[in-house]
């Protein structure tokens with residue numbers, strides 16, 4: 670009799686624990702930009718792996734670089750009554766209405782990676798690197814590598830996206846201090862390898878094989894990798910005759926550095942799921958004193974540390 674009572678209360682306890690466990694499993698909606706670059710793919714993989722580690726039920730939506738897909742995804746997260754929403758926005762504009770809808774539904778929104786231009790009261794915080802600083806680091810590297818004399822061709826990221834806007838501004842803020850550094854051609858390659866290759870092919874044509882050009886500045890590594898392909902196909906020597914600087918620090922750019930075909934990349938960290946979920950879960954537990962921008966640091970890398978960084982990235 671005593672044993673069956675004990676078993677009964679153990680079973681009840683186990684049921685309570687199960688119920689508590691089920692109640693605490695958080696459902697988080699994540700609207701991701703797409704899979705346009707190696708950096709983005711690594712970031713998505715990290716967000717999924719980190720969610721699994723933490724027992725988060727992650728609703729992942731790939732917007733294929735279209736804001737309209739993101740708006741639909743966020744509205745569906747609201748309808749599903751998720752506990753929190755994370756958005757990595759394609760472009761900076763067009764967010765106010767959907768953010769107001771999430772706020773009305775009392776679902777906290779966290780902006781990750783790219784920024785929005787909306788009223789900051791519509792989201793909890795943004796967890797992201799400083800894109801302007803990345804542009805300034807790239808510009809400073811080029812100023813010293815070219816001794817302040819350089820005609821630059823620029824491969825811009827997606828038009829209207831925070832990294833394209835801020836990296837351009839940051840790069841120009843530094844290079845404007847050097848009267849003999851000029852951006853002579855600039856076009857968007859949409860952050861993709863194929864976009865970078867296509868734009869570089871047109872630059873090569875327009876400048877008769879990059880005559881008088883001293884550097885390629887790309888807003889991300891994938892466009893730079895595309896540019897390297899185009900230059901090699903045209904018989905040019907990227908990284909030797911032309912300085913190459915970009916942003917992201919993906920494994921293939923370090924491989925290009927080690928092959929002598931690239932010179933510098935500012936690393937944008939992709940394993941940032943831990944920082945993002947720390948903030949989201951902290952908020953869901955009641956912590957409220959977050960700054961409006963939780964900053965993730967960025968560093969510049971060159972062939973001098975390429976092998977070490979590549980090893981650290983498991984490449």
Ligand code: AHR
Pocket residue numbers: 705706707708709782783832860888889890891916917937
């Ligand atoms: O928002 C970050 C940028 O988006 C990365 O630099 C680029 O690779 C990606 O597409």
